Amino acid sequence: MFYLKLFLSFIVGSVWITLATIIAEQFGSKVGGVIAGVPSTILVSLLFIGWTQNLQVAQEATSIIPAILALDALFVFIYILIGKHGFIPAIVSSTIIWIGVALTLIFLQFDRFILGLFMLVLVLIFVFNFTEKRMLISPQQRRRINYKFGQIIIRGLITGSIIVFSVVMAKIGGPLFGGAFSCFPAVMISTMVITYYEHGMTFSRAVMKILMVSGPINVVIYAIFFRFSVVSFGLVGATLFAFAISIISTYFVYRLVKQRML
Numbered sequence: 536m537f538y539l540k541l542f543l544s545f546i547v548g549s550v551w552i553t554l555a556t557i558i559a560e561q562f563g564s565k566v567g568g569v570i571a572g573v574p575s576t577i578l579v580s581l582l583f584i585g586w587t588q589n590l591q592v593a594q595e596a597t598s599i600i601p602a603i604l605a606l607d608a609l610f611v612f613i614y615i616l617i618g619k620h621g622f623i624p625a626i627v628s629s630t631i632i633w634i635g636v637a638l639t640l641i642f643l644q645f646d647r648f649i650l651g652l653f654m655l656v657l658v659l660i661f662v663f664n665f666t667e668k669r670m671l672i673s674p675q676q677r678r679r680i681n682y683k684f685g686q687i688i689i690r691g692l693i694t695g696s697i698i699v700f701s702v703v704m705a706k707i708g709g710p711l712f713g714g715a716f717s718c719f720p721a722v723m724i725s726t727m728v729i730t731y732y733e734h735g736m737t738f739s740r741a742v743m744k745i746l747m748v749s750g751p752i753n754v755v756i757y758a759i760f761f762r763f764s765v766v767s768f769g770l771v772g773a774t775l776f777a778f779a780i781s782i783i784s785t786y787f788v789y790r791l792v793k794q795r796m797l
Contacts, residue, residue: 540583541699544576549695551575552722553687556729564674564738565796568745569789571726574757574781577718578774581761585770593770596714597762599640601651603718604751604758605658606636610720611747612662614727615670615740622731622739626724637715648762655755663748667796672744674796690729718754722746745796749788757781 555571577600585593613629645651666672700721723746730739757777765773 537587540579540587541703543583544579545695545699547575547579548699548721548725549691552725552729553690556690556726556733560734564741565745565792566789568742569749569785569792571722571742571746572749572751572753572788573785574754574778576721577754577757578778580716581758582770582774585765590765590770594762594765595646597758598646598648599651599714600718600758601648601655601755602640602645603637603651603715604755605651605655606633606640607718607720607723608655608658608662608747608751609633609636611723611743611750612666614723615666615672615743615747618736618740622727622736626727630720630724633720637719641712641715652755652759655751659748659751663796666744666747670744672740674741693725693728723750745792748796749785749792752788753781753784756784 551573552571552575555567558567558570560567581593581596584596610629610633613632614625617625617628700719723743726746727739727743730742757780759777760780761773761777764776767773768776
């Protein structure tokens with residue numbers, strides 16, 4: 536069952552983020568950043584936690600998710616902030632900070648869902664205003680690319696491998712560990728790597744600025760509706776219900792991004 540989870544995580548993650556990066560190239564950083572923020576890793580992770588254990592454990596796993604999503608937003612913010620000094624310093628610094636804070640939250644057994652939501656709102660307000668008013672990162676337009684099959688495969692392998700790592704880490708611990716690593720910024724790291732090496736730091740920072748907001752908002756909406764419906768609707772029902780709501784939220788997030796972000 537665990538190997539099936541790894542396989543599905545690899546397929547879902549690699550296909551989704553590869554498509555998201557292609558969309559960013561074809562339609563610009565705003566659309567690509569919003570699409571990349573649609574729930575993917577969390578969907579697979581919570582589905583398998585509920586499948587291999589039980590509904591209560593899957594519900595409990597969501598307790599830490601809002602706090603970790605606040606950390607995800609800070610992760611991208613640090614990448615964007617340090618990105619002007621180079622890709623390696625930016626991604627290494629942000630990853631080390633994410634792992635350190637996430638492990639601290641797990642060690643402290645942080646399971647206060649509502650407090651986590653409050654933390655997330657505060658962080659999103661801060662990073663949104665700081666990047667918009669002080670960094671002035673311009674949106675990037677579409678890039679004309681003739682895609683090669685090998686190029687697409689490499690993108691999928693990079694993304695799938697990073698997401699499989701997050702699933703393996705979630706396997707190590709209990710519900711809080713699983714919940715935390717269901718929100719490991721695998722999608723964000725994959726997007727950073729692909730956008731930087733394909734188009735440079737300017738394009739990468741522009742896409743990540745949008746994903747910094749769209750990802751946490753859409754994923755936390757998924758987590759909220761999954762948490763409060765999984766016992767009543769069952770695992771599959773709650774998964775479909777939460778995903779449908781998150782797709783609706785994606786539209787409104789895109790409107791926000793289009794109207795309020797540079």
